[in-house]
Amino acid sequence: MKNSKEYQSKTNISYNFAYITDINYVIPTMTSVYSLIQSLNKKGKYKIYIFYSNLNALLINKFYTLAKYNISIVMIDINNILSRLDNFSKTPKNVTKTALIKFFIADLINEDIVLYLDSDTIILSDITEIFSIDINGFYIGACRDIPYVYYKTKTINGIDFGYDYFNSGVMLMNLDLIRKNRISDTLLKVKKEIKSKLMDQDVFNYVFYNKTIFIGIEFNTLIDSIYRHILKNRISIESLNKIASKDFASIPDIIQNAKIIHFGSYYKPWIYYDVLMSDTWYQFYKNSPAIFITISRKSRLKEYYDKIFQNQYDCLIKIFNNLRKEKIDIKYFKLIMNEFLKFFPKWSEIYSQLSYIHDEKNELNEAIELSTKALELSNNISNEKEKRLLHLAYLYRKIKNYDKAETLLCKCQSINKFNKEMLNQFSLLYKEINDNDKHILYNNLMINLN
DSSP, X not given: OTTOOBXXXXXXXXXXXXXXXXXXXXXXXXXXXXXXXXXXOTTSOEEEEEEESSOOHHHHHHHHTTOBTTEEEEEEEOHHHXXXXXXXXXXXXXXXXXXXXXXXXXXHSXXXXXXXXXXXXXXXXXXXGGGGBXXXXXXXXXXXXXXXXXXXXXXXTTEEOTTOOEEEEEEEEEXXXXXXXXXXXXXXXXXXXXXXXXXXXXXHHHHTTTOEEEOOGGGSBOHHHHHHHHHTTSSOHHHHHHHHTOOOOSXXXXXXXXXXXXXXXXXXXXXXXXXXXXXHHHHHHHHSGGGGSOOOOBOHHHHHHHHHHHHHHHHHHHHHHHHHHTTOOHHHHHHHHHHHHHHOTTOHHHHXXXXXXXXXXTOHHHHHHHHHHHHHHOOSOHXXXXXXXXXXXXXXHHTTOHHHHHHHHHHHXXXXXTOHHHHHHHHHHHHHTTOHHHHHHHHHHHHHHO
């Protein structure tokens, strides 16, 4: 952008910071504020504004415990503003309308310059040097949205942003200029007019076009996104260096250079324990006031592999069903199943499918043996366990072992008392053994369930 530039000159300005939070973001906000305070020079004076909604007195007081002799914590209730933004729903990534409070920061506090920080950031070193950036004549100082700008062309209402599209998670805001030009009104107006899957970022880029000064990515290092997109070969270290005017040799180099880590992707360190830099985030959390709120984190890697497995599972089930429809010879079906067993030796569905084939061939003893194996290998997931029990009960009914069939159906009933197939099997069982009262009872239950 012709009027955008990298910072060069330095002027002394006050150290004011701003965050936005709500009940869903208390933990990361407290953690980020704590990391910021730990990074600050003890000789300076600082003011941290926290715009909040729907926090109780306990949580508000926890934020106040972060105040020190040289650090003021200012809590500002924004519920009245949010009530006027009901027309804006969540984005596809579940960003709520609370993010739109960024539009109104200049109207809510009487400061000239403020550094706005998203709550999903941690500060690794003193960042007060950012206030020496001369943003006179510019609305904000911000970092390019790396890696987004490397593999997507961003166009908003006919404006092609190229590499000069910034991330709104860290912004050095010229509140004085924003107020003078009534930009808060403009931001809200544009928000209503443009189509965007993002809550606020496209709006800021559109309104601040040619009025943004670009700063180094060390002040907004989207490390998880950078790492994932390098792994996917969407970007390279070389291309990143070219646009960012850096000389990184590796991912550790990028981390070493970072002053602010921004967990801007879907994968948050308070949800996943194996996100890049999640251990560092956790250390800040552990020492912050947020520690009184327990978190339970899961594995992103496991979730990823579970998703892959589920896709494979769905595909294989389709293959199994198609093979059965083709009435493939049992010996060939067994060969196929044995190949699958090399990769999934404890997968109950393979034994279940083989059992169906033997059942269709009226080889009931083999079918029961395989169905029993499938039941033994089933996960403790109610619908899978139930499916295996029903099939095995059906097979025992076919060989007229009614006691065993009834026992299995009773086990199934303990999992789900209102399953249509289960009620049908009970009804058929009691019909076959001439227990008319129970046959009528279960038959009526099945009819009522319909």
